[in-house]
Amino acid sequence: xxxxxxxxxxxxxxxxxxxxxxxxxxxxxxxxxxxxxxxxxxxxxxxxxxxxxxxxxxxxxxxxxxxxxxxxxxxxxxxxxxxxxxxxxxxxxxxxxxxxxxxxxxxxxxxxxx
Amino acid sequence: xxxxxxxxxxxxxxxxxxxxxxxxxxxxxxxxxxxxxxxxxxxxxxxxxxxxxxxxxxxxxxxxxxxxxxxxxxxxxxxxxxxxxxxxxxxxxxxxxxxxxxxxxxxxxxxxxxxxxxx
Numbered sequence: 001x002x003x004x005x006x007x008x009x010x011x012x013x014x015x016x017x018x019x020x021x022x023x024x025x026x027x028x029x030x031x032x033x034x035x036x037x038x039x040x041x042x043x044x045x046x047x048x049x050x051x052x053x054x055x056x057x058x059x060x061x062x063x064x065x066x067x068x069x070x071x072x073x074x075x076x077x078x079x080x081x082x083x084x085x086x087x088x089x090x091x092x093x094x095x096x097x098x099x100x101x102x103x104x105x106x107x108x109x110x111x112x113x114x
Numbered sequence: 115x116x117x118x119x120x121x122x123x124x125x126x127x128x129x130x131x132x133x134x135x136x137x138x139x140x141x142x143x144x145x146x147x148x149x150x151x152x153x154x155x156x157x158x159x160x161x162x163x164x165x166x167x168x169x170x171x172x173x174x175x176x177x178x179x180x181x182x183x184x185x186x187x188x189x190x191x192x193x194x195x196x197x198x199x200x201x202x203x204x205x206x207x208x209x210x211x212x213x214x215x216x217x218x219x220x221x222x223x224x225x226x227x228x229x230x231x232x233x
Contacts, residue, residue, distance in 0.1 A: 042227070089156055098210055099145045099162035099170060099208075101162050102206075103159060
């Protein structure tokens with residue numbers, strides 16, 4: 001299953017399928033991008049990040065792709081599990097000394113159907 | 115492992131009242147961030163502190179103020195509360211010194227949030 005993030009805030013996938021969540025960011029100067037997972041009533045939880053000098057980064061079952069040309073970010077989740085059901089946010093930040101404030105995109109709610 | 119602590123977890127106030135939210139960052143973290151998340155919204159950056167000094171301000175109303183104390187805990191003070199202030203308020207902390215080396219990215223660890231309801 002695939003979402004376009006800002007325009008389709010919900011995504012439903014069957015358990016075991018791969019999920020793709022998309023995000024468009026706005027600031028050309030942003031040089032770090034992070035995906036967060038937020039479960040109901042909880043704070044955002046870091047999933048994976050990527051620097052602007054990379055176009056792909058892989059973690060355990062997750063892959064983030066960055067296309068700076070079109071300012072697009074995607075999160076791929078392999079073999080989606082019921083525990084992956086949550087709202088997923090992309091966030092962008094500009095590298096600076098000290099605090100790196102995050103600017104979040106519109107979340108996508110992922111629902112995994114058992 | 116210690117996480118970010120926020121108190122209270124839930125708060126109910128009337129319009130025009132004041133509220134104070136507290137955040138206790140992870141030990142040895144030198145940056146604190148505050149975010150506001152309205153119902154069904156993405157988190158919005160309010161304000162940040164680095165080494166007890168205000169670093170940046172985002173979409174924080176003039177009715178709100180915040181500070182970071184000598185023990186690195188932070189408080190968000192909200193006055194003349196409005197119905198629209200009802201939201202989840204998250205605090206996050208981070209360390210600009212990751213693994214003993216200067217890190218160019220300061221990963222943020224979020225607290226559980228304070229749910230503020232203004233009636």
